[in-house]
Amino acid sequence: MIKRATLLIACLVLPASTLATEMNGIRYADYVGFETKWKLVTTRYRTDNRELRFVYANPIAAKAIEAGAKVYPKGAVFAKIAYLAQPDPAFESSLGPSQTRRIQLMVKDPQKYKEHRGWGYALFTHDGKVNPEPEKDQVNACSACHDLVPERDYVFSQSFNRHTAPAQLFQFDHVEVERSILPAELRGQVPETFSKLLMIKSQLTKSVFQGTLDELKPGLARLAATEKKAVVFLSDDKKKFSLVFPEDLTTDCDDEGAKGISLVSVTSLLDGRVNKAQFCQALAR
Ligand code: HEC
Structure with missing residues (x-):
């Protein structure tokens, strides 16, 4: 007491x-x-x-x-x-x-x-x-x-x-992979129309936290919009991912006056927190 x-x-x-x-x-x-x-x-x-x-x-x-x-x-x-x-x-x-x-x-x-x-x-x-x-x-x-x-x-x-003129920060190396090789939780998020995806090759896949997924999203979105492909960043332990894909290859959108492509992003730490969002990515002019 x-x-x-x-x-x-x-x-x-x-x-x-x-x-x-x-x-x-x-x-x-x-x-x-x-x-x-x-x-x-x-x-x-x-x-x-x-x-x-x-x-x-x-x-x-x-x-x-x-x-x-x-x-x-x-x-x-x-x-x-x-x-x-x-x-x-x-x-x-x-x-x-x-x-x-x-x-x-x-x-x-x-x-x-x-x-x-x-x-x-x-x-x-x-x-x-x-x-x-x-x-x-x-x-x-x-x-x-x-x-x-x-x-x-x-x-x-x-x-x-x-300060020098800022270079593009993340120039991703990537390889094309079959949808079928992805872990089930991730595969389930990729629409079947994408039988192949671009997978990011980077030292960043070694250790990943929420902040990594968040910081990489704009880079993945740029790649998905220019290549018109699904792009994925997957941690080496295969437990965390960030995925971005065109919502529909024919859907154009408007990003503050610039012509863009409608994308969907899905991030997950595989702990039940799946974050899904749809947004418009302007195409480089
Ligand atoms: C995916 C890349 C990435 C990750 C992960 C990351 N950072 Fe950074 N960090 C940056 C970049 C890029 C900058 C430059 C400033 C900016 O763009 O915001 C920066 C800037 C900083 C700065 C200012 C000094 C500097 O390097 O410019 C600090 C402090 C910092 N980060 C701390 C952290 C901490 C703490 C974590 C982990 C919790 C972290 N960062 C994770 C990319 C990252």
Whole structure:
């Protein structure tokens, strides 16, 4: 009884911010407020889901990125915050950040994070919670994608003044496969009209989490629209996939004034969460 009373008091006096949430040895509470203290390194915008992203660097990382670092020193930290872009009600054509979607961190510590080439990765929801997927899966997936840029020490961002014209990020290698070789759960999602599909060949299939599937969707959609074929990204353990296919080869649509093709996307982590959506993909002009 006494114990319970003590516990209750402890809970009441602890302000919410000290109830630390932690991922991969990184405490959210240690980084709260970085947006006002650190240097804004770059910004990115994703058109398909209207997501605005801002990348901040702590003083160690900021100094290194400005100098065009090939290797970041211990103690460098990058933080990326993503918002949904929404019109300012006072001036409709001006879209601004609203509704924080998530916060991602990369902390350089070569000893502690040897397994992931010196970077500690962590992902938090807008209110500092961790996502339900196993931590190891998430961290491996972060690293698998950031491994695409070893020449920048696994950091995609470049400072504003060093920015080169952005190249297309994901140039997928792919092979054609028969529908029949796909695992049953995935096969069941592919309309029978597609006896063959394009399957992505990439190091990213090694480790996959929800974020990977989400980030890859625009690339898969571009490929599906230009090739007019079903395109699939399947994890090596065959448990997670992202599939995009033309809804109907004769259906045209309009994507904000540009002629497009109507696509269906299905993503699944095979844990009961199947996400299906229909959308219009503009064809390259
Ligand atoms: C499928 C690829 C992909 C995955 C998976 C991924 N990232 Fe990134 N990350 C990017 C790209 C591309 C950028 C550049 C900014 C942008 O486009 O938003 C980036 C930027 C970042 C940045 C800013 C520093 C930099 O490299 O530019 C941080 C921090 C970050 N990611 C953390 C994470 C964490 C933590 C995870 C896992 C939970 C993760 N990322 C998973 C592709 C990925």
